[in-house]
Amino acid sequence: MNPLTEREQSDDGYRLWLRYERVDEPRLCEAYRAVFRSIHFPGAGDSLDAARHELDHALRGLLGAAPQWEESAAAASFLIGTPSSSAACASWAEALALAVVGDEGFVVRGELSRGGPGAIFANSERGVLYGVFALLRALQTRQPLATLNLRERPKLALRMLNHWDNLDRSIERGYAGASLWDWHKLPHYVTPRITDYARANASLGINAAALTNVNANARVLTEPYLQKVQAIADVLRPYGIRVFLTARFNAPSELDRLETSDPLDARVVAWWQHKVKQIYARIPDFGGFLVKANSEGQPGPQDFGRSQAEGANLLARALEPHGGIVVWRAFVYDAAVPEDRHKQAFDELVPLDGQFRPNACLQTKNGAIDFQPREPFHPLFGAMPKTPMFLEFQITQEYLGCATHLVYLGPLFKETLDADTHVAGPGSTVLKVITGALAKHTLTGMAGVSNIGDERNWCGHPFAAANWYAFGRLAWDPELSAESIADEWLRRTFTNDARFVAAAQRIMLDSREAAVEYMTPLGLHHLMAESHHYGPGPWVTGLERDDWTATYYHRADAAGLGFDRTKTGSNAIAQYAPAVQRKHERLDTCPENLLLWFHHVPWAHRMQSGRSLWDELCYVYSRGVERARSMHTRWLTLEGCIDAGRFEHVRQLLEIQVREARWWRDACLLYFQTFSGRPIPEALEPPQGTLEEYRTHRDYYVPGI
Numbered sequence: 017m018n019p020l021t022e023r024e025q026s027d028d029g030y031r032l033w034l035r036y037e038r039v040d041e042p043r044l045c046e047a048y049r050a051v052f053r054s055i056h057f058p059g060a061g062d063s064l065d066a067a068r069h070e071l072d073h074a075l076r077g078l079l080g081a082a083p084q085w086e087e088s089a090a091a092a093s094f095l096i097g098t099p100s101s102s103a104a105c106a107s108w109a110e111a112l113a114l115a116v117v118g119d120e121g122f123v124v125r126g127e128l129s130r131g132g133p134g135a136i137f138a139n140s141e142r143g144v145l146y147g148v149f150a151l152l153r154a155l156q157t158r159q160p161l162a163t164l165n166l167r168e169r170p171k172l173a174l175r176m177l178n179h180w181d182n183l184d185r186s187i188e189r190g191y192a193g194a195s196l197w198d199w200h201k202l203p204h205y206v207t208p209r210i211t212d213y214a215r216a217n218a219s220l221g222i223n224a225a226a227l228t229n230v231n232a233n234a235r236v237l238t239e240p241y242l243q244k245v246q247a248i249a250d251v252l253r254p255y256g257i258r259v260f261l262t263a264r265f266n267a268p269s270e271l272d273r274l275e276t277s278d279p280l281d282a283r284v285v286a287w288w289q290h291k292v293k294q295i296y297a298r299i300p301d302f303g304g305f306l307v308k309a310n311s312e313g314q315p316g317p318q319d320f321g322r323s324q325a326e327g328a329n330l331l332a333r334a335l336e337p338h339g340g341i342v343v344w345r346a347f348v349y350d351a352a353v354p355e356d357r358h359k360q361a362f363d364e365l366v367p368l369d370g371q372f373r374p375n376a377c378l379q380t381k382n383g384a385i386d387f388q389p390r391e392p393f394h395p396l397f398g399a400m401p402k403t404p405m406f407l408e409f410q411i412t413q414e415y416l417g418c419a420t421h422l423v424y425l426g427p428l429f430k431e432t433l434d435a436d437t438h439v440a441g442p443g444s445t446v447l448k449v450i451t452g453a454l455a456k457h458t459l460t461g462m463a464g465v466s467n468i469g470d471e472r473n474w475c476g477h478p479f480a481a482a483n484w485y486a487f488g489r490l491a492w493d494p495e496l497s498a499e500s501i502a503d504e505w506l507r508r509t510f511t512n513d514a515r516f517v518a519a520a521q522r523i524m525l526d527s528r529e530a531a532v533e534y535m536t537p538l539g540l541h542h543l544m545a546e547s548h549h550y551g552p553g554p555w556v557t558g559l560e561r562d563d564w565t566a567t568y569y570h571r572a573d574a575a576g577l578g579f580d581r582t583k584t585g586s587n588a589i590a591q592y593a594p595a596v597q598r599k600h601e602r603l604d605t606c607p608e609n610l611l612l613w614f615h616h617v618p619w620a621h622r623m624q625s626g627r628s629l630w631d632e633l634c635y636v637y638s639r640g641v642e643r644a645r646s647m648h649t650r651w652l653t654l655e656g657c658i659d660a661g662r663f664e665h666v667r668q669l670l671e672i673q674v675r676e677a678r679w680w681r682d683a684c685l686l687y688f689q690t691f692s693g694r695p696i697p698e699a700l701e702p703p704q705g706t707l708e709e710y711r712t713h714r715d716y717y718v719p720g721i
């Protein structure tokens with residue numbers, strides 16, 4: 017085919033997983049058509065309208081015909097509504113125990129009784145919207161409808177994207193173009209893209225978005241910007257998404273020249289009360305504030321000798337009367353404290369357990385350092401039972417090859433969720449901590465740092481949207497598996513072709529381990545190049561903060577490699593429950609994929625494979641490269657299964673990934689070899705370049721800084 021025509025016919029990725037291509041299996045299509053012969057969907061309301069619109073649009077695409085809307089429930093083949101919008105739903109509510117699915121859940125049935133109509137019933141408009149999206153998911157993945165019986169209710173109350181978007185539209189750690197929020201043209205021009213963003217989020221059940229960077233600009237709290245925020249909130253509302261803003265702690269001083277922003281000062285208290293009132297006058301369902309305080313240069317309560325809890329409570333009190341909450345980040349560490357950064361948040365926050373207002377929660381990163389390719393779970397999970405705890409993941413790939421490398425994060429998310437904190441005995445998983453199952457909190461949530469920008473396909477790499485998708489699906493139901501999420505994302509995003517799905521799923525599931533192995537195997541961490549964090553930089557040292565350098569973390573010397581966090585070192589391990597400590601404190605029981613996280617290990621140490629640490633390091637780095645290569649070769653076998661545009665895009669990016677996996681491996685091994693003094697085993701490929709070449713290599717203008 018002419019390459020120009022081929023490009024025109026390619027899918028540009030804009031529709032994400034909401035592609036409603038015609039069901040091309042004739043019998044299945046007929047069966048679906050029979051179910052949706054006539055749809056009874058009464059009631060007015062913005063979310064019901066959004067649901068109806070989505071269904072209409074989707075069925076036209078999937079079934080090739082506009083749905084027939086039926087006024088009479090008795091004559092309809094499919095019923096949709098809430099007990100207040102639909103008498104049919106009201107009459108079924110008790111039999112279906114609808115109350116049990118709560119305010120946001122739904123029941124979706126292919127048939128209410130044998131041969132009878134199908135239905136989507138929920139207690140709220142939002143529930144109906146989520147139910148419609150669940151039904152569409154079933155159709156897109158070609159589920160048989162007769163047996164379809166979904167009964168879902170989200171396991172977390174807040175399912176939130178955190179955008180690190182600046183007011184100049186740059187995005188900190190963003191790799192997919194400029195911010196979706198076009199502040200300059202808002203509120204007068206509101207791009208329809210925001211509606212599509214809302215649809216994609218609602219299809220996953222994401223119900224909150226913090227619009228602005230946690231490294232905050234106080235200006236967003238001024239009246240002209242609040243008008244712009246209002247315009248965005250108005251578009252998101254029908255899709256069940258509440259807007260949050262980041263609050264710069266010294267905003268009273270910065271914006272209104274108050275001589276202090278001390279949280280206990282009456283003028284400051286009044287300032288925030290007034291500000292919050294002003295916000296709610298424009299955005300009645302405003303969610304609240306997300307705050308990074310006294311961390312990496314951000315102002316905070318400690319500037320005034322106050323605790324993190326006193327800071328959070330200032331804002332919580334102002335928000336309380338309006339139903340808003342404070343999401344206070346636990347990512348705090350202090351340049352003045354010479355302590356292992358791993359320990360600092362725990363040391364600072366645990367003594368404050370019980371001091372936070374009921375509408376304040378702590379948002380804790382999955383690990384104690386910073387979104388590394390692999391980290392053990394953060395010791396704060398389970399350590400503050402009186403404080404609601406949100407889990408924060410980074411969807412954007414700051415430390416995982418930005419939007420250039422294919423790294424499916426489902427397995428990383430699951431590894432954290434399934435990690436056993438042992439705080440209340442075996443089985444006290446992070447999942448149970450954040451769902452409130454252990455400490456019975458109702459203010460529960462999960463946040464993901466967004467990877468979304470204004471690039472046509474939203475996230476840059478055609479596979480990066482899978483991470484937005486996986487985050488959203490797990491925020492709704494953290495018990496889903498990474499495998500099933502990959503499977504449904506592939507079917508919805510590309511095709512139901514079984515050969516494609518099986519091979520691409522394999523690529524996805526292998527990709528995170530590949531990245532860990534070619535970047536930071538065996539528990540190594542923070543080896544990335546300075547500042548932009550793209551590519552290897554194990555030699556990075558001597559920066560303004562020691563704990564921003566690689567040498568601080570890997571501690572390579574002639575004796576060995578790794579950070580001793582046991583009793584003989586920083587003893588960060590003591591922050592975990594005794595069972596977790598026992599497992600990790602000994603070289604022979606510590607899982608090898610975290611060995612160098614917790615131990616400084618002699619180069620000659622015998623690993624489970626029988627090899628020395630040095631040889632094992634060489635083998636694992638090399639295995640990472642092999643994995644990247646097989647991702648690439650497997651992809652090549654899929655040519656023709658999907659449109660040429662996306663196939664080719666992924667192919668080229670995988671070529672870069674293979675090259676850069678090798679770069680990572682060669683640079684790191686040559687560097688660590690200067691300490692081990694041992695040869696790279698002969699069975700393995702020799703490095704392609706010299707250490708000097710790798711060390712002096714510079715990448716300029718990497719996005720996202």
Ligand code: GCV
Nearest residue numbers: 180188189230231308347386
């Ligand atoms: C928004 C890391 C990133 C920063 C980010 C910070 C945070 O340090 O490199 O860009 O700042 O995490 O999570 O606050």
